Amino acid sequence: MCGVRGSSVGIDLGTSYSCVGVWQNDQVEIIANEQGNRTTPSFIAFTESEILIGNTAKNQYLVDPANTVFNVKRMIGRKFNDSIVQANIKHWPFKVTSTKDNKPQINVEFRGKTKTFQPEEISALVLIKMKEIAQAYLGTEVQNAVITVPAHFNNWQRQATKDAGTIAGLNVLRILSEPTAAGMAFCHQNHNHKYTTRNVLVFDLGGGTIDVSIVSNGCGIVEVLATAGSMNLGGEDFDNCLVDYFIAEFKRKYGKDLTNCQRALRRLRTASERAKRTLSLMSEAYIEIENLYDGVDFTSIITRARFEALCEDYFRKAMELVEKVLFDSKLTKGEVDEIVLVGGSSHIPKVQQLLSNFFDGKDLNKSINPDEAVAFGATIQAALLTQNESPENLQDIVLLDTTPNSLGYQNASGVKSTIVHHNTTLLTRAIARNNQSDGLIQIFENLENSSIGTISLEKTDDNDIAFDLDLNGFLNVFTINKLTGEETKLNITFEKGRLSNNDIKNLTERLARYLTKDEAYKHPIEANSKLKSITDKKKLQGKTITIGITNFTHVIKWFKQQKENFLKLSKTIAKLLPTPPHKRPSALFLHLVLPKSSWIDHID
Structure with a gap:
């Protein structure tokens, strides 16, 4: 993809854990965070x-x-x-309304006030963390990303994930299905077979x-x-089974x-997750x-x-998905050459046993890291999209992904028709005849349940309707004049709940304010704690100093009103402490609370 500027990364935006990688020195580098974890x-x-984001946030739980x-x-x-x-x-x-x-x-509750956040904002914060991890490693700004989603994510979920990337300050090059990404990883690492066609089953249980x-x-x-999948089957559900079991036992x-x-x-859930991991290695x-x-x-x-x-x-449902994807692909068990395990929950011995048994004892391929394969x-994919000249060992890779969901419409008479069937290759066009009177038609994804939005049509015998799916799985609708071939793009009026461009702009600015304010906001909090420590706990000249914290509250208020008189105020504080001048904590206090003169401007 020519013209893309700045560094690009691949991000596995996971339910429980996320991972980021960059193409460097003609290979993929999975980047460790500040704790050394990948x-x-x-x-x-x-x-x-x-x-807090990442490890510190999980500790806060x-x-x-x-x-x-x-x-x-x-x-x-x-x-x-x-x-x-x-x-x-x-x-x-946490509370969801x-x-x-x-x-x-x-x-x-954030900074003493009740705040509400959209799911896109929370995902954006995770993406910001992954971007920062990559920037710390590269020493340069990261501007572009390929972000992965579950293969069965529908149009709404894919768009919401892309919006999260935009809010995080990323140019989202592609929304890529997770098992497709893992398949690319496996095929790249096993390029010795690139001249022979091999069918690989990717089992991604996260x-x-x-x-x-x-x-x-x-x-x-x-x-x-x-492809097939479920949004409600993974390691978290196994944790819930254990939690419920221990609650009943208690x-x-x-x-x-x-x-x-x-x-x-929360303590029981933490112990249950630890027990689940132990049981992948031991019998109890x-x-x-x-x-x-x-x-x-x-x-216990x-x-x-x-x-x-x-x-x-849950294990049975997982195997039902294996059966379904085998049926949809029109392959037999014997035509599957490799079974690749992806996702942390694929470590579970029972899952591996069921998979092997389903394929008549076939060995499972564990050659790729299941926690890093998607990233x-x-x-x-990010390297392919952003290199002006693709790296030599990537030049031959061409990706053909599919849509996991069918697409169609309901006409004015209430009749539903499927236009694009599930597992259709992306970057495709499907044509439907326009045979209804003027008015609105409703577009559905998986006809029985998910409405995307509506389009307005004009009755004419000369036009057909075209459904176009781009490489992200997003839908565009056109009318095509059968006589001239002229195309007109139709505006889709989406169902309520999707973020508008203005919503995205406002959420981006709000998160930027919160994150920029974090450093400045911490200084008065730390100073408050430090002053309390100095005045309430230390004994100076054999006497216990007992200045109430209320004094410091007035200090903060006064900062807002007359920050230019800060030095005078620091001397006032020093006089309150019966300490020799050379031991007075005012210098330390100044250093703690005013490393940047702007922090006073950020106090709520």
Whole structure:
């Protein structure tokens, strides 16, 4: 893609963890965060002074779960009354309410005030973190990104994810399906077979979603034959099974119901996630939580067999998706050459056993890192789109992705017609005859449920309707004059809830203000704490100094009114402390609260 400026990255925007990579030195580099980890929790926490993202936010979950947001991928692009959103709300410690357009919004306490955030904003904050990780590694600004989504994401969810990228300050080059990205990663790393066609089943079981795709790779062409998935099947659901099991055990043993205690639930969830990971390596896991609820120390042992029984329904649903994608691809089991595991939950032994058994004992391919494969493929796609001359070992790669959902319309008579069938190759055009009177027609994705919007048509026998799908899976609608071939693009009036360009601009500016304000806002908070430490705890000249914190509140107020007199005020504070001049903390205080003179301007 000529003309693209700035560095480009590939980002796996995951439900539980996210990952970022860059093409450098003729290869993909997956970038570690500041803790040295190559994946970063998709967690956002809101505190009195700042927004935390990633590892620090996940740590904050133990302290303040109501203001720690995660799993936003399960609500982005959905309606508030969507069954998946409603099913997950009961597991989320943070508050989710509905907008006037029936869209979910997250409610948190931030800097002492109740704030609401759109799902796109939360995803944007995760993307900002991934961008910062890449910029720290590259030493230059990152402007462009390929962002991955579950293959079964519909038009609304893909657009919402792209909007999140825009809010994060990224030029979104492509919205790429996760199993497609993983398939690209596998095919790139196994290029020895590029002159023979091989059918690869990509089984992507992550923290919140599952995608199963069959990818055909040969002669440099990576073609998705079929895909299937579920938005409500992943590691988080396995965690929920364990949490429910331990809640029932606690009640059975002690006769106490801890479901209304958020502190107990968050500690139990953390222990359950740890136990799940242990059971992928060992036959049993032991949990011990001191003073879990009402003074009770809770201990328990769970075996791998019990865990597998608890999650049996989810495992069965996963295998049903494998059957479906095999049927849609019109391949037999024997025609699948490789089975590639992707996603953290693909580590679970039972999942691997079921997959192998389904394919009559076939060995599973574990040659790629399941936690990094999606970001790896997204990085390859970013390199292909942004290099003026593609790297030598990428020149032969051509990607042919598919749409997981059908598209069609309902005419004025109420008759629905499918125009684009699911698993149709992207960058395609489907033609329909215009045989209705003047008026509006409604466009549907998966005809039975998801309305995209409406278009206005004029009756004429000379025009046909064209549905165009671009490489992101987004729909454009045209009329085509059958006599002249002239095309006219029709405006789609989208259903309420989609962000407008003005909404995106406002949300971008709001997040920028919050994040810019973070550093300045922390200084008075830290100074408040430091002054309290100096005046309430230290003994100077053998006497305990007891200046109330109310004094500092007045100090802050006075800063707002007369910041030019700050030096005079610091001397006033110093006089309140019976300390020798050379030991007075005013210099330290000045250093702490005024590293930049602008912080006073940012106090709410």
